[in-house]
Amino acid sequence: MRNAVALATVLGGLALPASASAEDIVLKFWDNQQTESGLSQYQKEAVKSFEAANPGIKVEVTTIPYPEYQQRLLTAVQGGNAPDVSTIDQIWVAAFAEAGAIDPLDDLANKAGVKADAFFPGAWASANYGGKLWGIPFNVDVWQFSFYNADLLKAAGVEPQSIATFDGLAAAGKKLTGNGKYGIGLFAHKGEDTVVVMDSFIFSNGGKVLNDDGSCGLTSPASVGALKYLQSLAPYAPQGVANAASGDMRELFLNGSLAIEFWPALEQPTLQKSKLNWDFVDGTAPAGKKSIGTFGGWNLVMYKSSPHMDAVWKFIQYLTREDVNGKVVDLIPANVKAADAFLKANRKGPDRILEQLNNAAPRPLSPHYLEVSNIEVALAQDVYGGMDPAQAAAKACKAIDAVK
Amino acid sequence: MRSNDTDFRLSAQLGFQPLEKPRPRPALRRIARARPPKFAPRRGAWLTWMFLAPAVVLVGAMMYYPMIGTVVESFYSTSFINPHPQFVGLALYKKVFASGEFGQIVWNSCIWTVFVVLFQNLIGFLTALLLNQRLPTTGLMRSLVLLPWILPGVVGAILWRFMDDPQLGLINSFLLSLGLVDHGVAWLASTSTAMAAAIGAAVWKGFPFSTVIYLAALQNVDQEQIESAIIDGAGRVQRIVHVVLPSMREVIAINLVLTTILTFNYFDMIWVLTRGGPENATHIFPTKIYELGFGEFRFGEAATYGVFSILVLALLIAAYFLIQRSGLRWRTR
Numbered sequence: 001m002r003n004a005v006a007l008a009t010v011l012g013g014l015a016l017p018a019s020a021s022a023e024d025i026v027l028k029f030w031d032n033q034q035t036e037s038g039l040s041q042y043q044k045e046a047v048k049s050f051e052a053a054n055p056g057i058k059v060e061v062t063t064i065p066y067p068e069y070q071q072r073l074l075t076a077v078q079g080g081n082a083p084d085v086s087t088i089d090q091i092w093v094a095a096f097a098e099a100g101a102i103d104p105l106d107d108l109a110n111k112a113g114v115k116a117d118a119f120f121p122g123a124w125a126s127a128n129y130g131g132k133l134w135g136i137p138f139n140v141d142v143w144q145f146s147f148y149n150a151d152l153l154k155a156a157g158v159e160p161q162s163i164a165t166f167d168g169l170a171a172a173g174k175k176l177t178g179n180g181k182y183g184i185g186l187f188a189h190k191g192e193d194t195v196v197v198m199d200s201f202i203f204s205n206g207g208k209v210l211n212d213d214g215s216c217g218l219t220s221p222a223s224v225g226a227l228k229y230l231q232s233l234a235p236y237a238p239q240g241v242a243n244a245a246s247g248d249m250r251e252l253f254l255n256g257s258l259a260i261e262f263w264p265a266l267e268q269p270t271l272q273k274s275k276l277n278w279d280f281v282d283g284t285a286p287a288g289k290k291s292i293g294t295f296g297g298w299n300l301v302m303y304k305s306s307p308h309m310d311a312v313w314k315f316i317q318y319l320t321r322e323d324v325n326g327k328v329v330d331l332i333p334a335n336v337k338a339a340d341a342f343l344k345a346n347r348k349g350p351d352r353i354l355e356q357l358n359n360a361a362p363r364p365l366s367p368h369y370l371e372v373s374n375i376e377v378a379l380a381q382d383v384y385g386g387m388d389p390a391q392a393a394a395k396a397c398k399a400i401d402a403v404k
Numbered sequence: 405m406r407s408n409d410t411d412f413r414l415s416a417q418l419g420f421q422p423l424e425k426p427r428p429r430p431a432l433r434r435i436a437r438a439r440p441p442k443f444a445p446r447r448g449a450w451l452t453w454m455f456l457a458p459a460v461v462l463v464g465a466m467m468y469y470p471m472i473g474t475v476v477e478s479f480y481s482t483s484f485i486n487p488h489p490q491f492v493g494l495a496l497y498k499k500v501f502a503s504g505e506f507g508q509i510v511w512n513s514c515i516w517t518v519f520v521v522l523f524q525n526l527i528g529f530l531t532a533l534l535l536n537q538r539l540p541t542t543g544l545m546r547s548l549v550l551l552p553w554i555l556p557g558v559v560g561a562i563l564w565r566f567m568d569d570p571q572l573g574l575i576n577s578f579l580l581s582l583g584l585v586d587h588g589v590a591w592l593a594s595t596s597t598a599m600a601a602a603i604g605a606a607v608w609k610g611f612p613f614s615t616v617i618y619l620a621a622l623q624n625v626d627q628e629q630i631e632s633a634i635i636d637g638a639g640r641v642q643r644i645v646h647v648v649l650p651s652m653r654e655v656i657a658i659n660l661v662l663t664t665i666l667t668f669n670y671f672d673m674i675w676v677l678t679r680g681g682p683e684n685a686t687h688i689f690p691t692k693i694y695e696l697g698f699g700e701f702r703f704g705e706a707a708t709y710g711v712f713s714i715l716v717l718a719l720l721i722a723a724y725f726l727i728q729r730s731g732l733r734w735r736t737r
Contacts, residue, residue, distance in 0.1 A: 070698070074698065074701065077484075078484065099484050099486075188682075189679065189681065190678075191679075238570065239570035239571070240570040240588075240590025240593035241593065242593040242683070243598070243678055243681060243682055244593065248569070251572065255572075370699060370701060374700060377681075378683065381681060385682065385683065
């Protein structure tokens with residue numbers, strides 16, 4: 001009998017964190033890490049403050065590397081082992097909502113006074129699907145900023161601000177390419193970075209990926225015009241665009257053989273550690289127009305399977321608060337006021353970044369987004385591979401419209 | 405339970421000579437004459453099943469249950485956004501056949517498997533011949549040859565991604581220094597070269613496996629036959645063709661089937677190098693199944709591709725057993 005009691009005590013101890021008592025609610029929180037910023041440690045420290053302010057609620061933080069996150073979260077949700085609360089990519093919101101995995105937050109947000117104006121417009125839009133609010137924006141970034149090597153531009157006689165226009169960027173690419181150097185870092189490997197950069201050029205040229213009725217918008221003159229433009233830049237890019245990733249372009253940029261690379265603001269900590277003389281402009285648009293970047297980022301969602309809705313909502317509110325949000329993200333806080341403070345403290349050109357964030361558009365909000373994204377990657381490879389952009393767009397639209 | 409007869413035969417087989425065959429005792433004689441009931445289980449059978457049960461349960465739960473589940477799932481439209489399976493019969497098979505992508509994946513899988521297996525075994529055999537010589541550094545070379553094989557698959561793939569890089573890669577630096585190309589070639593980014601580059605990387609990673617198997621087989625080739633061939637005036641190539649290869653045919657056949665199964669299922673090399681691109685030029689069954697299942701959450705279609713994969717593997721496994729059985733026949737002739 002004494003052995004049984006001892007065994008039960010040991011098993012009980014294993015089931016809960018050391019500091020949790022039997023009456024405590026234990027929330028499972030999952031997030032992913034995209035940079036080497038020590039995010040997991042910051043989040044654990046923030047959780048301690050939350051637990052101190054909310055006796056009876058304990059939080060288990062699980063931080064998963066970005067490349068593994070989708071598979072592990074999907075498997076957990078599908079297998080009925082979803083966490084109570086997690087971040088999900090903006091592009092997964094519609095699918096998670098359709099799958100019935102997450103709960104709408106409209107009522108809770110209305111009661112608590114959580115409103116759209118506290119967040120970047122594109123980020124808030126990404127959390128809304130089918131007329132309901134499914135998540136609260138947690139962190140954001142925008143593709144793309146055009147980071148440039150100021151020394152290479154100066155040597156080639158290129159005015160940095162000129163690369164903010166379609167014509168200026170193409171002219172700069174021509175001047176900067178040659179003698180083992182490359183002008184513009186294009187990439188079209190199978191990855192979301194390929195899609196967001198292409199989307200940004202399409203948005204900036206007035207085009208759309210999906211029309212408002214959900215049909216494919218890639219064959220519109222504006223979208224095809226953007227694809228033609230991207231194809232015209234290919235001669236100024238390093239060889240191997242079809243299998244290149246943004247990470248490959250970063251290597252060339254850092255070793256001084258690439259003049260202009262496309263990245264979100266997330267790239268700045270890496271460049272700050274380098275000896276390069278670098279700066280950036282906000283994306284690229286036709287002359288007289290403003291560039292429209294593609295929103296990236298993550299929203300906090302509450303899982304339907306969680307038995308602790310109230311505690312989850314308290315935790316979501318806490319993580320997106322102005323004074324906390326900046327301490328628990330490795331991109332840019334989605335809370336506008338937190339972002340302002342974060343950017344001023346950590347990033348070069350905070351005003352330019354804010355401007356681009358306020359002007360960015362989310363990717364299509366579709367439950368079939370991941371299929372659309374793969375079709376867009378094929379489109380990018382077709383375009384950079386030399387196929388007529390109008391034909392490539394028609395092929396992509398046929399595939400997108402067939403997705404059910 | 406062994407009888408005295410069995411003990412006698414066993415002793416004889418082991419080389420012991422019992423003084424005389426012991427006569428069964430009268431009581432035991434009666435028992436031996438009595439026929440066991442038709443359906444009564446033998447004690448030995450129960451014991452056998454008891455020992456086998458954990459393995460059977462484990463294999464059933466870990467292998468056959470998911471495999472049967474995959475076949476069943478291929479008849480249902482299931483995806484992440486439609487988690488309640490809807491029976492659609494053969495609709496997913498029709499969709500997959502009609503997609504055009506299926507044909508390309510079958511073709512890619514054939515090219516990939518045939519060339520990787522061919523070159524892996526050829527290079528493996530030639531390396532084994534080299535390592536079978538008595539040279540001062542043979543021991544060191546045998547260890548070094550194993551290096552690609554013992555590297556984790558992902559590490560090997562990342563290494564080749566760097567090697568193939570058009571700007572920074574070692575292969576292009578070498579070709580440029582020889583003047584064979586005038587600019588770096590994007591091996592993994594062109595539909596015409598990506599598969600060849602991936603095959604090259606896979607052969608490099610896998611040939612030591614074949615080398616090890618062939619080296620072991622070479623050391624078992626009858627030296628007397630080789631010496632006879634030398635006396636008969638056979639040259640080096642003739643000795644390999646007429647003596648070495650025939651005596652290794654069973655090992656070669658089994659190695660070919662094994663490497664075919666492993667190559668057909670090879671995932672990490674292609675996934676890290678190209679993710680099946682560019683323009684699906686390197687997509688094979690495992691990468692397509694992963695992309696559909698975990699990239700697009702389309703479990704039903706992933707299961708359909710999985711069923712084709714299972715069928716091909718079942719044929720290969722059947723070939724493996726046939727070869728093994730015919731090998732036993734060769735030996736007993």
